[in-house]
Amino acid sequence: MTQPTPHAKTLDIIQLNVTLPNGIRLLRNVSLSLDPGEVRALVGESGAGKSMIGKAVLGILPNGIKIGSGEILLEGEHLNALTPKSRRSTVAKMSALIPQDPLTALNPVRKIGPQITDPLTRIHGWSYDRALERTLELLDRVHIRDPKRVMASYPHEMSGGMRQRILIAAAFAPSPRLIVADEPTTALDVTVQKQILRLIRELQQETGTSVLFVTHDMGVVAKISQKVTVLFEGRVVEDAPTRTVFENPAHAYTRALIAATPTPNATTEPFRPVPTDLIDTLHRETQAADALYTQRARR
Structure with missing residues (x-):
């Protein structure tokens, strides 16, 4: 692996297109970046392409879905130019994932301890003693009582909130450059959601890790991010600092x-869904962009 470019952005995505086997695009010319220590939210309705961006960065796209064109740079390293083996090694050493569903993300037949220590020893080359010390430290940091007992336990013995704390500890343990948090509060109740958001923000600030935070909740965006990328049908419709987005949003969809x-005051206010005519307009824009993309690809 080559050395990162000095002062490089943690993540730089340039005109990324991700396609199905039939050529239909799931991501459409997506460009965004993360500075060191920055939290960027990816927001939009279901199917907007938020999680797909994270999967493309981590190299875990579903079978049959591939990167059609574009660049992904991780600390200046052009991931697309690497061999599959080198790409997996680079991404594994420099990034981590906090998955969406804590109830299924942990291996149910393995104790929790090895699920955190094994990546530290096998991927990052740590000694077992160092990995054990770091694991105990992080479990305590995310407010897991009796970390030694928890390490010797199985996932089914933990609540959903505890499992999500364990996954957060595992992600931050090697101090990665980048963490992709894929809707990590979706499966949790409101009280636990607040705790998890606070933990992620505290650990992110302490470690200086950059976070790509996937969410459909604008309330979460306001609490955790410094910048926001708003997506619709796999394309960026707005990209700006969080304060700007909330105080002076530029796009009608935002x-x-x-x-x-x-x-x-939701009990006294009417629910205001995204207007159907706006969705129709955005969908027509997407279709027009796809037609132009296909036309150019045939030349």
């Missing part, structure tokens, strides 16, 4: 998402 977000 304004509609904010308006549709429930507030503390």
Whole structure:
């Protein structure tokens, strides 16, 4: 692996297109970047392509789905130019994933301890003693009581909130350059969601890790991110600092998402879904962009 470019962005995605086997695009000319220590939220409705971006970066796209064109750079390293083996090694050493569903993300037939220590020893080359010390430290840091007992336990013995804390500890343990947090609070109740968000933010600030935070919740965006990328049907419709997006959103779709977000007074306010005519307009724009992309690809 070559040395990272000095002062390189942690992540740089340039005109990324991800396609199905039939050529239909799931991501459409997506460009975004993360500075060191930055938290960027990817927001949009279901199917907008948020998780697909994270999977493309981590190299875990589903079978049959591939990167059609574009560049992904991790600390200046051109991932697309690497062999599959080198790409897996580079991504594994420099990044981590906090998955969406804590109930299924952990191996149910293995104790929790080895699921955290094994990547530290096998991928990062740590000694077992160092990996054990770091694991105990992080489990304590995410407010897991009696970390030694938990390490000797199986996932089914833990609640959903505890499992998500364990996954957060595992992600931050090797101090990666980048963490992809793929809707990590979706399967949790509201009280636990707040705790998990606070933990991620605290650990991110302590370690200086960059975080690509996937969510459909504009309320979460406001709490955790410094910048926001708003997506619709796999294309970027707005990209700006979080404060700008909430105080002066530039795109009608962004304004509609904010308006549709429930507030503390939701019991007295009518629900305001994204207008159908706006969705229709955006969909026509996507179809026109796809037609142009296909036309150019045939030349």
